[in-house]
Amino acid sequence: MTDPGDFDAAWLPDAAFRAVGARRSLVRGGPDLLADTVHRELADACARFGGEAVRGADAGGAGLVLDLTGDNPADEGFTLGRADGVTTVTASGGRGLLYGLFHVVRLGEDAFAGDLPPRTHRPALATRMLDHWDNVAVHPVTGQVERGYAGGSLFWADGEARGDLDRVRAYGRLLAACGINAVAVNNVNVHATEARLLTDRLGDVAAIADVLRPYGIRTHLSVGFATPMLLGGLPTADPLDPAVRAWWAAATARVYEAIGDFGGFVVKADSEGRPGPFAYGRSHADGANMLAAALEPHGGTVHWRAFVYDHRQDWRDRSTDRARAAYDHFTPLDGRFADNVVLQVKHGPMDFQVREPVSPLIGAMPDTRLAVELQVTQEYTGQQRHVCWLGPMWSEVLRFRPAGGTSAGRLADGLVAVSNAGDDRFWTGHPLAQANLYAFGRLAWDPEADPRAVLDEWIALTHPGAPARLAEGLHAILDGSWATYEKYTAPLGVGFMVQPGHHYGPSVDGYEYSPWGTYHFADRDGVGVDRSVATGTGFAGQYAEPWAKLYESPDTCPDELLLFFHHVPYGHVLHSGTTVIQHIYDTHFEGVAEAEEARRVWAGLADLVEPERHARVAERFEEQLRSAREWRDQINSYFLRKSGVPDARGRTVH
Template sequence: MLARLFCRMIAMIGIVAMPPAMAEDGYDLWLRYAPAQPTAAQQISAHARTITAPGNSATIQIATAELQRGIGGMTGTTPALSDMIQQDALWLATPAASPALPVKLEGLGREGYAIRTLMLDGKAVTLIAGNSDTGVLHGVFHWLRLAQSGAALDRLDIRSTPRIGLRLLNHWDNLDGMVERGYAGQSIWDWWRLPDYKGSRYADYARANASIGINGTVLNNVNAKATSLTAPYIVKAAALADIFRPYGIKVYLSVKWTAPMELDGLKSADPLDPAVAAWWKAKADEIYRAIPDFGGFLVKANSEGQPGPQDYKRTHADGANMLAAALKPHGGIVMWRAFVYAHDNPDDRAKQAYTDFKPLDGQFADNVIVQVKNGAIDFQPREPFHPLFGAMPKTPLMMEFQITKEYLGQSTHLTYLGPLFEETLQSDTFAHGKGSTVARVIDGSLDGHRLTGIAGVANIGADRDWSGSIFNQADWYAFGRMAWNPDLTADAVAREWAALTFSPDKAVVDPVVTMMMGSREAAVDYMTPLGLAHVMGTGHHYGPAPWVSELGRPEWNPVYYHKADASGIGFDRTKSGSNAIAQYAPPIAKRLAKPGTTPERDLLWFHHIGWDDRLASGETVWDGLVHRYDRGVATVGTMRATWDSLRPLIDPERFAQTQTFLTIQQREAVWWRDASIAYFQSITKRPLPAGAAAPAHPLDWYKAQSFPYAPGNP
């Protein structure tokens, strides 16, 4: 009665009363299947009165259950399963079950799918077909994505196949449950209780990944423990593989190079030692007995203190090929990371991966793929694309993005990574002239490689919302969708995610997407404007610390990267400096050789610029730096105001979490801005531009901040 009285009062004063949104905690991700508006619900029901599916495999059972769950949630009516194709049915099909399919599946591979609305024996039917049950499952998730977002379902004619073969999450999860660079709680892998206890979360994890086309997962940290390869842990990994298999997902393991020495007392880990090769062959045989479809190994070697083949004066190719030989009889692959830098290399850290790997082009076995980070340093808010892309035409290269936001605000900053992914993938390497994009390098089309891959360092943890915040889920979603099709735009993916996660209502989608699409650039502005990089707090990587200079290795110190002095700021990577620009194709190197032809977003990455030099706007570098810090802070303020305006349209729980996190983000954006300006002003000795506020505290106050228990820091 009180509720009815409240609604009458609202109507009397002329305010439109919105139906209360259901409280949610984020666990359902983008697979909420919330009740659709009446017109949309009627459309869905009209095309899915029954479901006909081939056979009864575990994958097909998952596909039909997903359709029933999704359609039931959106319409209130669960479609029945039928052996016969009926009017307005969803028909799931493979050539094995239905040889005379009315669609062509050539070119779709094992994972692709076709969706078509058609007439079959006088009946209106929606066909979801694939060459395998996995392809059908991917098609089911696509159809449900369309239904949830309110798309028309009556004239579908869709063919989709993944452009990239390996689409993997890399979990930096440790055996003790801690996740390195994880900001969403402990690891979801309960190694202590595996293999016996297998909670529902593992299947929910696989379901979420299958819905966006991810087909593999590396279970453990690249800073691996040899224990991961012992018999008890192989059995635990096999238990997870059994859960993931029906979803089309394989498991992989990171391996420690010295495992033969640590586990079985070998005197060496030299890849050319026959005893070492025999050990790895026996270990591969053992793994495949437990996991017949095991994917292979991920290796971090000779980087950040990790052991590797260079300890024995062997090359990365020597090491990778030895492991590849052990895996090849089983169809396994080696993903060899190119993230290498060594304390005894005095050259520019940004050059080291290229220096190590470029001479090895063509020397790797055909089941080895080299995994390269998107940029040459370490997942910074912005980096130019890695110069190895386009420089190793005889070697398959695999992209490595970081979905977890080690340098982009960790769990609380809304910094949508879709634009970062798109910016990198669409960068032109000019390896074979214009149009030689990074996307074409990693999808194999540029150089004719069949082994192709992309990896994302996972942001998943045991938090109820999986990723530490609702908006961090968008980065997981964007990675999967853009791994399937690297030509998707960040804006299009953001629109999908917003519609699925909140509502397809434009009144929600448009402002949410506006926030998302400006958020990463805002973070670049308040953290690393004009091409600055690696100016964060060391160790925990939380917050600003451009003043740090006392760490043992030069490349661990922020001052190494910005090189600010009385004359100017920035790292000279031209011929007069480290000459890192020479690692790019000549057209790019020529453009980067001069400040005036270098994109301003990368200016200080490639050039040491005078404080009083002029930017394209006419303002000095110092004034432009300050204005960008201010712009970043102002953008976060606008994001907060936009989110506040959406209160009536978002459920209270997710609204409150995001509102709180945006408050944190604005406070920390100001902190980044003030600390950075205080430090750089102490060097440049120039006044702030007119209208710019002075930092709230003296520089020593910012230097004194300490965070001994920051999450994700081993």
């Protein structure tokens, strides 16, 4: 058994339930599994704070009534109002009721003060999913959790299911409280052991699904395209082969026998060495639709990843541009995917760099369902050793208007992210990285939410009753932390200046002569990738207007994306008025200074934060500072050696 003390309460500490726990509440309707969850939450809170929780019967004198009026699982909305001293949540489905409860929890005493006109809340995106890149068997290269920075897996350990599911249950509860309704429990790189989650290890998945279901979360599986060959003994995985289709149909039917509300499959195909339909001369629509056909009778969905590119590119070949790949591969297929296929598109055209433009594929396939994929796990943003609050980055992505009209967040059916959680006591390694996990769920619910308001919610829930000084301090540390990280790492939209393989720490040329399609082309005269239509790879032309025109010219391209779209001399003057080379020096010195200031602010909050949490963050700040200085000095030295231009302010560049 997991000791409850083994994991942090995160944004659901007991004290966050004080307002509901001190009252008399009634949960009506059902029978319904999620209404029971709502009741249990209230009963637990009341046991602590002196209220009373009633289920089913009419109860006079209730201050809070949660009314389940139907059994519609598709309707996740709820209506909240208050009149005559009674706060009412009404929902036609169990999930809505649960989300309504957590909304009341967030409001705290405000939910019980004065009248509230009835207002309906409903998630903007139907699917709000976390993908876990967790391996069952420890992989010799990527370990238990690929790109995991928070200990081991929540689900798997050393080749087996963990068995003890208390932590998974607590995780499900945290996810429900920020609105997440789907979890994929294994890595998109499906290795041999993990393939068997679909077959003889299915019981392990069903056990997880049973624990997540009371929190409104459907369980999904990543599957490998070649599984009919690997496990079914078939000579092919051709998606048009009847035997292959029959194998998937039968395998999928068995999954639904074990997990009636199974969510569906996540697929990484023809990507970074994974098998896929290309081997059979079939399109990705053929591949996805085959799985869709197997899932359709049961109500399941295929999340088909658009992360398809040539990862064996020749660095000498300047005509191939990885940034173009997803758009080039998928736009010809628009309208050809089945209704229960969702194309899962990374938010940027490359791979979760600290700064990328929004992928031009988003908005380019009006007849295809879209999920935008984010990365909560901080692969390229400090690996949960650096503080890096990603709410503002995601908000920029979701508010981006691909054709000047509807925002990316409104165009999508789903928001998906790679989870940053593991079996670490604080869930996320860096305790402040909990804010990212929380914000992901809340932005999936409302992609146009103000990230600052989301952060306020997270702070208030995590530290109920704390003085304003704590919130101010956390804002001072977190609000600008993405910008700070960008400053001391990657200038002006350049990416991949990281150590190959593990991706932590700087290596300016680490990927420059690699087959991964990730280049900056720095030479003694300038730096950046010409992706213009006029003289470069043409990537800028994949955008609709106004973006295509804006990105096409260095005169109009935003500074922060200049080197993503253009190769310019070191002396090129930015809109900010400074040169590229001086910008590199300035931002690297500023970034370190800002990280030092954040550490100082955190030190001053020691009296307001529980000691273990404070110590963990303080320890991470030491590593962040060491690493930030290393970034500053390596980047500055590299570009001084190349450009020969000294820092105009005479600071030390080694």
